[in-house]
Amino acid sequence: MVIKSRGNMTEPNNEKTSNLRILMVTDYYLPQMGGGTRYVHEVSKRLAKRGHEVHILTPKWENQSKNEEIINGIKVFRHNVTDLPILRYWTQIFNVRRYFKRLVQNVSYDLIVFYQFTSALGIVLDRKALNDAKTVWTFFGPPHKEMNLELSNTPFPCQYFVLEWLYKKIFLKVEIAFAKKSTQFELGMCDKVVVLSSYAKKELMELIPGLSESRICLIPAGVDIGQFGPANVSKIKTRQQLGLPEDRLILLTVRRLVPRMGLENLIRSIPFISIEHKNILLVIGGRGFLKDRLQKLVAGLEIRHYVVFAGFIPDPKLPIFYQAADLFVLPTLALEGFGFPPLEAMACGTPALVTPVGASPEIMKKFDPQMITKGTDPQEIADSINAFIRDRNRTALSSSRCRNFVINNYSWDKAVSQLEKEYVELCGRREE
Template structure:
């Protein structure tokens, strides 16, 4: 607790484009854990975010965190952008007028832009938590259509997002990233100097994500034989996630190991396409599309799997699913993309695929299957590695120290603090 460490509690305002309740994505998870755990350590924690679900209240207190939401107008891109920025600005102005805020933590560009327009907030230290480049996310999720007008529209959207995000990053006193990979993106795209960047990884709730005694129950629920070699991936079903390459690898894997079964958790624009692809590859009997897996069930799915497979092609800024699966005792095979490399190299570099192609995935899976079945020592190592390096109990004190340093106006760089990172230095 902050009082026990001799520090006064801080009043922290967090502004985000996502809602911390319920946390269903990586960005929401980070916001939720930061706000809730800092509140549990005695800090006054306030979150402002958009109210995209009109069934949610405008204001509510959840676990010591005060959440305030504002409405946006989604009738057209420009209208949406203006209303999102203005709504965040108005709400921020109300809060800083009534609260003495020590530090502002910004999580996404539109929320940050709204805060920057509040004159009364300009002297409050600001820390930007950077997860991935906004412009690249848009480019990957919304590729340009054929034709000059469509190409120009796409270019304008990408450029506007890049410029807005760059302004936000350079206007903050500190920028926090979750991996060295994310910092490289930050430097390349936005030219943010290393001197203002703190690299503090994401974390995992090791109480909630933990090994379970009954690893068979989720298999029964899905109708999967208890003796199957169970592979699991949990992804948004969109192109950059690489699930299509994983499906393409499965005929080779199943031919060599007929007892293998793959469960794909998640939903997205490629759901129907991927289901059709599995049928065309004649691997229906070896693949289950579980759809969106509720937060309450996620840990049991991780723990039930013999191996978690992360086939990402790009923009894996950290990889929360990697540490969540390992916290449950399940080893992870991941592509050499983004923050996944940093996590797995600190554990065992052999758990990195040689590439992102279907052939690379099939080769890696078949190479590792003999060593994972019933390997309790390996599962215990996975758990211990995450507890030591990525538990929120390890990470949040580092976030707290960063906020204290910013509030003092003396934010020193923070890097290579966990043992896995130190070993790589």
């Protein structure tokens, strides 16, 4: 869309054209990494390359000093926020609203895309500030369910028992109920809702039973097939780069170390696997508050020889870990809204095994139903890994077939083309 200036205000003119001015409102952005961050970054940079003007509005978390910066040609605005659990959501809602009102005094957006309820609420409450902008919510999954699973088990950052009790018994329950009601309200206010999987759509319809199908758009996410690809050196060389043994059969998982990721069950599966396959090695990448507990579990099971904690794996090294592995395992217990790691591993030519949770089965059954475990318990995970090891040379699991599956079904160019079409059509309707 051609942008004309009127004093300090820039606004879209009435001429029909496909270029848009888009504001992405998200709780997390670079340099923080995670599935949500990766999604926003990949979509925004590709939309910018297609001629759209994309801005990001996000909190300024710890160790982030700049309120404004440009990343890959995208202008990023950061508002202040506190890390204190009791106050984080409330200050975020207030601060994002205040920053947004300042922003729209100088910029008129065609489209505003939301990703989480906290940042969204501060803006949708003020319909006047939105002007004529269309709104889209990209729904990764139900936030109240994730909060209940994760925050209930997260250590409280304070040694006072009374404060921890008050938070977990009162404030957390209020936050979870607030998250559910806020999400329902905000989704109801948005013009369009994008979901990444049929599973996410099911969760959405459960959250808002009366939501019209015409307002829902299912567009799977993608994988950067340039960043994630087969190694141009041997597997031995990739392992040497990482300091991993050359002669072991390596199982890899990359997860946040939190309960719903299923890492305890994966670790408990190792004794069942090592009975038959003595040369396995499980490499766990990621960080989180469960690390000490997981390490104690490994020690208690006397399987230190079979498990390595690699810690946080920075993005540039992630493809090398995928390339070095023989099998990637996603042992999720709950709420897998899409799941980037299995597809990233497959783009690198490494087969992936997933539990039948969330969106994982609908993705993997198109590739090979045998790469879905029967359940999430340790024995079921072990059975599937043992079956893979016994038959891992079959053609269906070849490196080229893994990569081609991702290229043909989950490229970012395909995903962003579909998103762009939806965005342009949505904004075009108000010009008719």
